[in-house]
Amino acid sequence: MPSHTADRPPLSLSARVHDLHPSPIREILAVVGRPGMISFAGGLPAAETFPRLDGTSPTxxxxxxxxxxxxxxxxxxxxxxxxxxxxxxxxxxxxxxxxxxxxxxxxxxxxxxxxxxxxxxxxxxxxxxxxxxxxxxxxxxxxxxxxxxxxxxxxxxxxxxxxxxxxxxxxxxxxxxxxxxxxxxxxxxxxxxxxxxxxxxxxxxxxxxxxxxxxxxxxxxxxxxxxxxxxxxxxxxxxxxxxxxxxxxxxxxxxxxxxxxxxxxxxxxxxxxSAGRGARMEKLVAFYQRKRDCFAAALDKHFGGLADWQAPSGGLFFWLRLRHPIDTRSLLPLAIERNVAFMPGEAFYAGEPELGTLRLNFSHASEEEIDRGLGVLAELVVDALNGRVQLPADADQRAVPA
Amino acid sequence: MPSHTADRPPLSLSARVHDLHPSPIREILAVVGRPGMISFAGGLPAAETFPRLDGTSPTxxxxxxxxxxxxxxxxxxxxxxxxxxxxxxxxxxxxxxxxxxxxxxxxxxxxxxxxxxxxxxxxxxxxxxxxxxxxxxxxxxxxxxxxxxxxxxxxxxxxxxxxxxxxxxxxxxxxxxxxxxxxxxxxxxxxxxxxxxxxxxxxxxxxxxxxxxxxxxxxxxxxxxxxxxxxxxxxxxxxxxxxxxxxxxxxxxxxxxxxxxxxxxxxxxxxxxSAGRGARMEKLVAFYQRKRDCFAAALDKHFGGLADWQAPSGGLFFWLRLRHPIDTRSLLPLAIERNVAFMPGEAFYAGEPELGTLRLNFSHASEEEIDRGLGVLAELVVDALNGRVQLPADADQRAVPA
Known part of the structure; x- marks a missing residue:
């Protein structure tokens, strides 16, 4: 069914929507629910930390x-x-x-x-x-x-x-x-x-x-x-x-x-x-702290020599800088194909991005998934550095080292 | 604590907020919770019609x-x-x-x-x-x-x-x-x-x-x-x-x-x-229908000769046109003072308003409140027509008949 016919005036949209690009977060949230996907993308809290919500709400x-x-x-x-x-x-x-x-x-x-x-x-x-x-x-x-x-x-x-x-x-x-x-x-x-x-x-x-x-x-x-x-x-x-x-x-x-x-x-x-709030928060923080430490260990194992990072003292993310910068936007589709999602760091810059950065959420994946997922990502980075993977043609490849 | 000091540049707000007026709906929602208030304002559904929400939601x-x-x-x-x-x-x-x-x-x-x-x-x-x-x-x-x-x-x-x-x-x-x-x-x-x-x-x-x-x-x-x-x-x-x-x-x-x-x-x-949905909707519609009919009868009693209206075949509102138009925005503070809230019709016009209109929600107030509230409103209209109430100075009074 055609939306426009020849004699119909063009649609008049606001100037601001001309710059309305799809959100990488949204596109990724759309695939993280896929069975088997390991997600280091988004800021997804671990479901284990959710409170029990009960009681009858007032009308x-x-x-x-x-x-x-x-x-x-x-x-x-x-x-x-x-x-x-x-x-x-x-x-x-x-x-x-x-x-x-x-x-x-x-x-x-x-x-x-x-x-x-x-x-x-x-x-x-x-x-x-x-x-x-x-x-x-x-x-x-x-x-x-x-x-x-x-x-x-x-x-x-x-x-x-x-x-x-x-x-x-x-x-x-x-x-x-x-x-x-x-x-x-x-x-x-x-x-x-x-x-x-x-x-x-x-x-x-x-x-x-x-x-x-x-x-x-x-x-x-x-x-x-x-x-x-x-x-x-x-x-x-x-x-x-x-x-x-x-x-x-x-x-x-x-x-x-x-x-x-x-x-x-x-x-x-x-x-x-709730009287249990303090205890719940302590448990939640301890849970994430363990996750962070586990993630840090897995990073040491898989990304040692490949990237630099600092273990964060709070929050939900590790920030990686590859030692040999690759535009990680070009890695994302390859990673998703292998059931690993992450956020290319380039997307977070207000101006010209620093290439070769990744934002990795450590709170959502299980410890086993963290190890496996980081293994996949490190492999992709090594393959890209060695020219063994075909980076997608539409990605910015300026910074892929020879 | 002063927000601006002499050497500080003026705040730079967007052009659009210069036209950001308070919403009469919002201002009214802020007072309808007051004990004893009869509200014909807002589109507040009757709490009696709310479903029972239970069951344990999935994580x-x-x-x-x-x-x-x-x-x-x-x-x-x-x-x-x-x-x-x-x-x-x-x-x-x-x-x-x-x-x-x-x-x-x-x-x-x-x-x-x-x-x-x-x-x-x-x-x-x-x-x-x-x-x-x-x-x-x-x-x-x-x-x-x-x-x-x-x-x-x-x-x-x-x-x-x-x-x-x-x-x-x-x-x-x-x-x-x-x-x-x-x-x-x-x-x-x-x-x-x-x-x-x-x-x-x-x-x-x-x-x-x-x-x-x-x-x-x-x-x-x-x-x-x-x-x-x-x-x-x-x-x-x-x-x-x-x-x-x-x-x-x-x-x-x-x-x-x-x-x-x-x-x-x-x-x-x-x-x-839910299997009970159809029955619930029938009950809800019957409930509102009774309210509408009751409101129509109370309007006949209090506003007969003062205003014209048609009983709506659906929705939540009666629309009244006063036979001798008064800017009903000027009546609102007087009504609220007497614990009755309504929506001045003038606020709903895109351009120059037609004066002397009221939007009255019939779904929220009890039958007794409807009778009492409409009685108060009709009294205020009559008093205004007879010059017996002092309309607020900042209201547009052009159309208050002598």
């Missing part, structure tokens, strides 16, 4: 509710955020339908075509996509060099950062880096949008104080998620912000989906208030 | 899932939509986090600043807000006069309509009106965005065939909701579209919230497949 949870979120949940979140040092009250907590929604709201709040936005590079892929979609021009910065002068020069509408267990690199800002980012944003008056979905998954003792906690008197937005500490299928996150943004964010949220799922809000509140 | 429902939605639910929805005459397959069903999200996605898909969009006027307030937010210029149309020639002249990016139990008027297009809209869009090649959240709430025998079912070969988007037939707190809806739009809509959905709540998806699927 109230089935009705429409306030856009800001359910009052009891907002109060609980505010308490916890204030405990982290953030200037947060229940009236300035916005419950989100997952923290991806927060990124969409912030994009809508700030970005017109051509708006400069300061981002770490590499950074969370789906944030880059949303910001780009609204028309952002990226100004990459790094935690070691960011300064008020550079921000003043570039005049970005905001700076986006994941200081704690960064995605994709796993890097956790030290105190000096945190202070540097706070000072740069504060002095330049550039709002900081701090994305903090991994903070509960800490395996070593490191500084995790929100950078926004030290942005007294200057504008900021902070968000977190229950996807990593509870369950992603509940699609629940939260946001808080300095005064000038909050009301606008609530209105944007209302226009996006009226309000978040109330059953999830109720379930999450039960979990946050 | 799977807590994990990340595909942006399009869970395959079993998509297949079930596709079956039902095909049964309504729509050209729909499971691969072209997108599960939404409520149908408000569909409106956001369509706004993103089509609207740049200045893009013409054809809309019924009055129409769903929150759709107008979203479209306006993305920069739409409205071209109002009506089911009785819409034509291909007019659409060709105006060249709207799409036409938005709620043909079945329209919000706010409750109007249900007859066969002639459905055919007229289909012909106009089809011949002009203007995509139709058909919003159909109320179709299951039919109290009389009327035509409910989706207009998109007769748009063979021309572009369309159709969406529905589980908020009215199941429970709004689950925040679940669905969308299907002709080929050319579907992939783009999935990408937009992925960027907005990755995917919809999987627990809700599982619960809704259980309900759709």
């Amino acid at each position: 109230d949870a089935l009705q429409y509710g306030p856009s800001e979120g359910d009052p009891a949940l907002r109060a609980r979140i505010a308490d916890e955020l204030a405990g982290l040092g953030l200037d947060c009250a229940p009236e300035r907590v916005l419950v989100l339908s997952g923290s991806q929604q927060g990124i969409d709201l912030v994009g809508k709040l700030f970005i017109d075509p051509g708006t400069p936005v300061a981002v770490e590079s590499p950074t969370y892929l789906a944030a880059l996509q949303v910001f780009r979609f609204f028309g952002a021009r990226f100004q990459p910065f790094s935690s070691t060099t960011v300064s008020a002068a550079a921000l003043r020069d570039g005049r970005p509408a905001f700076a986006y950062a994941i200081p704690t267990f960064q995605n994709p690199t796993g890097h956790c800002y030290g105190d000096t880096e945190r202070a540097r980012l706070a000072a740069a944003c504060g002095e330049a008056g550039v709002p900081l949008f701090e994305d903090d979905p991994y903070r509960d998954l800490a395996y070593d003792t490191v500084s995790r104080r929100p950078v926004c906690a030290d942005l007294k008197g200057s504008p900021w937005i902070y968000q977190g998620s229950f996807s990593k500490s509870l369950a992603p299928g509940l699609r629940l996150g939260f946001m808080t912000a300095s005064e000038e943004f909050f009301t606008l964010l609530v209105r944007l949220k209302q226009a996006a989906d009226l309000h978040s799922n109330r059953l999830s809000q109720w379930l999450v509140l039960q979990q946050l208030e | 799977d429902a807590l994990q990340y899932g595909p942006s399009e939605g869970d395959p079993a639910l998509r297949a079930r929805i596709a079956d039902e939509l095909a049964g309504l005459g729509l050209d729909c397959a499971p691969e072209r069903v997108l599960v939404l986090s409520g149908s408000q999200q569909g409106i956001d996605l369509v706004g993103k898909l089509f609207i740049d600043p200045g893009t013409p969009v054809a809309v019924e006027s009055p129409t769903y307030l929150a759709a107008l807000q979203v479209f306006r937010f993305f920069g739409a210029r409205f071209q109002p149309f009506s089911s009785t006069t819409v034509s291909a020639a007019a659409l060709r002249d105006g060249r709207p990016a799409f036409a938005y309509a709620i043909p079945t139990f329209q919000n706010p008027t409750g109007h249900c297009y007859g066969d002639t009106e459905r055919a007229r809209l289909a012909a106009a869009c089809g011949e002009a090649g203007v995509p139709l965005f058909e919003d159909d959240p109320y179709r299951d709430l039919a109290y009389d025998t009327v035509s409910r065939r989706p207009v998109c079912a007769d748009l063979k070969g021309s572009p369309w988007i159709y969406q529905g909701s589980f908020s009215k037939s199941l429970a709004p707190g689950l925040r679940l809806g669905f969308m299907t579209a002709s080929e050319e739009f579907f992939t783009l809509l999935v990408r937009l959905k992925q960027a907005a919230d990755l995917h919809s709540n999987r627990l809700s998806q599982w619960l809704v699927l259980q309900q759709l497949e």
Whole structure:
């Protein structure tokens, strides 16, 4: 059935969708469910860590509710955020339908075509996509060099950062880096949008104080998620912000989906208030810590000499740099053919990518799968280095060494 | 704590948020929970009609899932939509986090600043807000006069309509009106965005065939909701579209919230497949039908001579036109002060509003509250007509008769 006929005018789509590319995350999520697939892609938490959700939800949870979120949940979140040092009250907590929604709201709040936005590079892929979609021009910065002068020069509408267990690199800002980012944003008056979905998954003792906690008197937005500490299928996150943004964010949220799922809000509140929460979190962290250590050992075994990495002190990812860079986007279809999924690191860069990087999630696969899957990946890398595999023609092959 | 200091540059917000006004729906949802409030506002379904949600959800429902939605639910929805005459397959069903999200996605898909969009006027307030937010210029149309020639002249990016139990008027297009809209869009090649959240709430025998079912070969988007037939707190809806739009809509959905709540998806699927579904729907429709009839009787009692209306053959709203128009926005704060909430009809117009209209939800309040609440509203109208109440100074009072 033809969609267009000769005498019909062309469809008029928005300028922004012309730059709407498929998301590698989405394409990969579509295949990770395939039987036998070992997935190092996505940030899939281990199903073993999910809480038991039971109890009978109140009828109230089935009705429409306030856009800001359910009052009891907002109060609980505010308490916890204030405990982290953030200037947060229940009236300035916005419950989100997952923290991806927060990124969409912030994009809508700030970005017109051509708006400069300061981002770490590499950074969370789906944030880059949303910001780009609204028309952002990226100004990459790094935690070691960011300064008020550079921000003043570039005049970005905001700076986006994941200081704690960064995605994709796993890097956790030290105190000096945190202070540097706070000072740069504060002095330049550039709002900081701090994305903090991994903070509960800490395996070593490191500084995790929100950078926004030290942005007294200057504008900021902070968000977190229950996807990593509870369950992603509940699609629940939260946001808080300095005064000038909050009301606008609530209105944007209302226009996006009226309000978040109330059953999830109720379930999450039960979990946050549950006496067993501390023990569950300890167990969860210990579980992931073992996974990380096991993954590190398997990396030593398979990638020793092939790549460099640092075991992350939290979060869900190892970040690998191949010693002889290959555009790992070209390896992905070969890996998937052999039932191993990973994220090419190149996709996470705001500008020209550094080639030869891989983001490997260690939390989802079993220990046996980790060993087998990393074995397959290392083999593919070696084969590519030796010219023994045919890299797909449509991939960027500039950097495949001879 | 000051947010701006003298030497700090002004915040740079997107052009679109300058037109971001508070939503009357949101402001009202914030007060309807107040004890003792009688709410004729919102489209709040009666809590008595909510299904019992039980059973143990599979662990799977807590994990990340595909942006399009869970395959079993998509297949079930596709079956039902095909049964309504729509050209729909499971691969072209997108599960939404409520149908408000569909409106956001369509706004993103089509609207740049200045893009013409054809809309019924009055129409769903929150759709107008979203479209306006993305920069739409409205071209109002009506089911009785819409034509291909007019659409060709105006060249709207799409036409938005709620043909079945329209919000706010409750109007249900007859066969002639459905055919007229289909012909106009089809011949002009203007995509139709058909919003159909109320179709299951039919109290009389009327035509409910989706207009998109007769748009063979021309572009369309159709969406529905589980908020009215199941429970709004689950925040679940669905969308299907002709080929050319579907992939783009999935990408937009992925960027907005990755995917919809999987627990809700599982619960809704259980309900759709439940043996008791037919009986539950019959009971629900009978329940609302009784409410409608009771509301109609209370209107006769309190508003006879003051206003005109038609009992709706479906949906959730009565639409009143006062015989002596008062801007009912000015009545709202007085009504809320007396614990009665309603929606001023003026808010639903795309352009210059017709004054003296009210949208009254009949499904939420109890029979006793309906009688009492309508009594209060009628009293306020009479008092305003007689100059016995002080209308707020900031309301548009042009049309308050002397």
